[in-house]
Amino acid sequence: LRRRAFHGTLVHALSLTDTEYLHDALLGVDEAGVIAFVDKGVSSDKVEERLDERGWAQAQVVRLAKGELIDTHVHGPQFVNLSYGQEFELLDWLDQVTFPAEAKFKDVAYARRTYEDVVDRLINSGTTTACLYGTLHHQSSKILAAVCHRRGQRAFVGKCNMDRNSPPSYSESSTERSLANTEDYVAFVREHCNSPCPPSSAITSSKRSSAPTSLVQPILTPRFAISCTDECLQGLGDMMDRDEHLPLQTHLAENPSEVEFAMSLYPGVASYTAAYDRFRLLRHNTVLAHCVHLSDDELDLIKARNSGISICADSNFNLRSGTARVTDMLDKGIKVGLGTDVSGGLSLGILSAIRATSTASKTICFHKRDSPSSSPLPAPSPDDSAVGPDGVSRPAGFFAQKHLSLSALFYLATLGGAQVANVDERVGNFLVGKEFDALLVQTAPSSSMANGSSAASGGAAGEDVFEDELRAALEGGEVKQRGEAFNPALLTSEDEAIERVFEKFLFSGDDRNLGSVFVRGRVIGGARPLSA
Ligand code: GUN
């Protein structure tokens, strides 16, 4: 990798309530892909001088604006059945739509072809880190991990365990096979999809834990309690006991019928969450998807185990699962990130997860407001404080008072996701020593602004100007054509404050605005990717 310096406006999350906009920032990415320095307030004409002082005269300079996005819950094989089965709720949708689509991945050639497209789309929709579910097939899941590895996608990739309550055509034949194939899969990914972070001048050894640094890592993936026998969950718990760096992902309390079914399998166990805990599956590197129907006790248990939650709001609307208690989770200090849950969710990329999460949180607000039975929320008391997942202390009940702010949403999509995936010491924002995972966001200014309208440039507005503009409006000719396919919804003007442009990008932007996608300093995709 060549040293690169980025100059321009950086946007990153510092906490749930603090989005930092660094204007005229100069950020250096070293040969390892690690952020070596971030200098603030460097004017354009001083960039070369500053790089000289740092001994970075040879670095390539890129001018920009950006962010970074992590998807904590995606199903690779389900890209193919995106949008199918709008009429179903979860359990019927799994039976009718999802399991038949996943069964096809028994064919490894089909898996290869499809996963090439899946990873390509994942990257180009701006996902820098993905927690991915494969299928129950360990060979096809190896292929998914291998494609991520080759493309430079940061990912946790899992092979599903499904040794009960699954259709005969899509079920594992025995618990022993399920566990043995999982062991084989984990060993394969660690050996063959290993891209450790090279030594970097910006990292002192004391700053990093001993956790593995490979971009692609295996993750245990018992699909959910319904599809795994006690012996299977016990076996996975044993694997975790032997290896503190082995993460796990699963689904929890997504839908009322699912919760009822799961509880019928564990008579005498206090809750769905407690069932997972019985097998020691809840710990710091556990990712729990959905978590829509959880009691306070269950949230407290998740907090006590330091597990993370992936909110999949788009999916929760489509499958009519409900709205998760995100603000309560934040008030309890639980780690929270966002997931698309493709194909439970209908759109690729974390931007759509941000929007759906925002809508869900507004929905909760108007339900609280309009429900005759709801008592008004007690105002947060400054004497009674709580620490959020971002480590910041706030009055208890702070987040439950209103819908999620832009800063909170951006945090959940970046640093929050990194916390849930346990990579927050490596990525999530632009602190020195972190690896450079980022999106170079490009918006096209409106044609009139790009052109410099005569009123703006000429100063004097009057009849002459009006005649000129009217003629241009009637006859055309003066309007500069935009050569590239920018997202037409995202029209910005040159004098628009960067904070407004950023808000517009989060709520109306799409993959056409993602010029380059960087993981560990490398350009791995984008609509107009910078050369490597
Ligand atoms: N629960 C178990 N499997 C699945 C799945 O594939 N998608 C969703 N949304 N929920 C699940």
Ligand code: FE
């Ligand atoms: Fe899911």
